[in-house]
Amino acid sequence: MLTRKLKPALIRLCSFCKRNSSATLLITLAVLLLRCNSSGDKLPILGEREAVTKTVDGKPVTDSVDHTIPDFKFISQYGDTVTAKTVSGKIYVADFFFTSCPTICPKMKVQLKRVYEKFKGNPNVILLSHTIDPAHDSVSVLNQFAKDLGVTDHQWLFVTGDREKIYDIGQGSYMVTAQEDASAPGGVVHSGAFILVDKERHIRGIYDGTTEAGVDKLINDMNRLLAEYTS
């Protein structure tokens, strides 16, 4: 069926090619370029390169490396410890929120839930939501929040911990803003960003977690990033 339709089309195309060789060349080039754009390029590594001093053969050597998320230690909604080891060998999406936030957090959670549903069961993907209000968001509060949001597995972790450490890693490493502001609803202003981190803990993308378009792009880039590891 298909070949019967395809054959005449191919014949027509070939006779067209014979008559217009320059057009054929253009078409071929265009196809090649499009192929390069859609599958060839990798996601960029974001952040400034950092100086690292290592000891090689007994001598200190300073080199620069890509911006990397440092080791961390927080507690999840199940009460267990979450470290860099938890996300090792996986790509993950990080964000910052608090459960009593009435402004952008519910929007972010609706969008991140979409990501969660999309990659549910994929052992290479983890979602990591940090509370920036650990005084209120205890393990039990996060547990109830996650449950009510419909999250009951270990693929989406809601973490709490030392307030300073959460703010430090948020601002210093994930490059998001978060600060207390008594005039803001909920008392804290913070960014609605989702940060995509690869298996080497490099930041590969920052997305607007409050909009559908921003998160569509995140989902698309997550697939691209996963593909980098399979090819």
Add this chain to the structure above:
Amino acid sequence: MKYTFPGVFAFLLFLTTVFACQSEEEIKRQRYITEGILVYKNNCANCHQPKGEGLAALYPPLAKSDYLGDKNSVICLIRYGQKGPIVVNGKTYNHPMPAQPQLSDLEVAELVTYIYNEWGNEKKVTSVTDVTPILKECKK
């Protein structure tokens, strides 16, 4: 049969008056709803969602919600917030809703009009003169 000019004129005048009366109330309803949509978007939709469906077991729905049966309580919790468990359509929700003291009586009325016309099967205005005494009452 011949129409007299004054007769036709009187009939037209009658028609205009009837429709003008109807549409004045209708215009008010439309105005309340238009403003109410804005108030909803800016203050409620983040949690209760643009279509009023709520968010999982976190935030209760407004659409098809039996809680709308108690309008006075709806008006009061918009202004003063809600703490502790709340039962909507037989399901218990237990996350606090912040008070919205920044909303004026008129804005609460516009919001309630929008909510009840959109999800409460109403086709009328809940005007600011209805809302103000209720808000005074629940402040006590």
